[in-house]
Amino acid sequence: MADSDSEDDYMKMTFDDAPKDPQHETSLQRAARKRKEGEARSRQKSKAECEAEAELVREASLATALPETNKGFKMMAKFGFKQGDTLGKSETAQKEPIQIEIKEGRAGIGVESEKKRKYQEMWDQARREAKRAKEEEGNFFEERRQQQKERKAERDLDNAQRTAERLAEKEAEAENNGGAKEQHLTDINVLWRSRARHQIEHEHDRRLKNELTNSLASRLPTLAQEDNENDNDSKTALGHDVTPFYSTLENELEDEDPELAEFEALPVSERLQKILTFLRETYKYCLYCGHVYEGATMEGCPGVTEEDHD
Template sequence: MAQSDEEDDYMNMVFEDAPKGPKYETSLQRAARRRKEGEAKARQKTKAEREEEAEAAREASLATALPETNKGFKMMAKFGFKQGDALGKSESGRKEPIRVNVKDDRGGIGLESEKKRKFREQFEEADRLAKRSKEEEGDYLEVLRQEQKEKMAGRDLNDAQRTAERLFDKEAEEKGTPEPSEKPLKDINVLWRTRARRRAEIKRDKQQRRELNDSIASRLPTLAPEDDDDDDDSKVAQGQDLAPFYTTLENDVEDEDPELEDFEALPVTERLHKVLTYLRDKYRYCLYCGHEFPDAEMEGCPGMTQEDHD
């Protein structure tokens, strides 16, 4: 037999007349409650908790509209102000109160702005110094690269001058007109005249050192030839009968050479360019290929400079 829809569902029944808790708290409950409240009041709140409560109270106050029972609201209502309207005759004023920035330190008014200004100046100074240091570092690296480049160009210049001089001497021997060993410096091509002048200076220095060592022997008295006059004895005793050894001082290397001075005054890269051009035009020779080409087009050579051969 099916149950009727009107039958009660005993599983979901609610007894409204069920007994409830005591209407009044007992003495034990009251004592426990008072003990908890006393402990809560006696506990010292931390600074963070006090600041949090003050912030919450301030935000709640700012979020609460001015009640109509407020005396100030009543005065503004007489001039037509309504809740939610903006201030001013043209209603262009503020609708929300000005935010409050609580000052929680003991510094004077304006000190925070001064700190911000100093901090901003320090930041700008640090940024300026960092940029300057970066620029100086870049300049220093550029100077190092330039010095390295000039040093490499100096080595290439010396190699190019040696090669040009060798090819010139080789051509002169093939023609049967070799260059004299004591050729004046001004008659040597200015492109490699520096090498010839350096060799002449080294030769002169060696000769002077040799003459300086031999000069000690020249000061010692020696026997004069028997057929000399009697006056020679006094010359011998004084060491004045010997010929002087310092002949290199009379034939010193020519100091004045305006053409060479002008050439040496040029930057090393420009001097190198002149010598390389001479080698290519005169002998069809590339210093970096190390090869003398058969024709003027120098087919196969990538270029004149070291960068072209890299």
């Protein structure tokens, strides 16, 4: 058994049957190698490859420290310079050499910085214009919202004035047992007096237009002699009436109304607020609810303004 252990285990035996490389290059291998080297030398490198090789050489040169055998290093060493130190007495000075920036193109020195400055100005101008456009857009939408809000307030004001006028007329008819009482323009409440004035102006314009249409004879030249025996209608028919056709409409409108002018000068929202408050306090009526409440507290109404009813 011992003899068998001392013998080599055939399972662990290795056989090196792989062919070994020849120690000497054959003529075929030499010819192939020379052919490849010749092709590599004869191939003209591209511009990108030349620039890449030059970049590698430059980086390798910059990464290599100045050897102590260099004449320049020996001269600096006489003044106390050591490898890794900064030049001069300042300890915060730059230790690494200034990086080389390869200038590309044929433009003069400073052109790139000028281009960068112009581009920066263009970007700044574009940002300012975009900001201004955004502000103008915001102002435009804000103005549109404000205009829509004012138009809505004007419609609400007209509805409130019409409602107040109708309720006041009903109350006056009830007091006069169904009869209408003629009122002077200044006796009408200033909250809806403008409606009455507009009606009078509209009626004035209508009558004026009718008289302009129906008074052609009064504008014709008077050729016949005046006849005192004819009545006024005959004179007008014959064109003898020289009285101006608009005389019947003179002084029909009231004089200036300072109280109404002062009320109309108020903003629409303030006028609307006044008449809404009047309707609630006098008639217990809410314009936005469209209902007349019984109690003075108007229980169930959310508020005075339209926003309260949203």
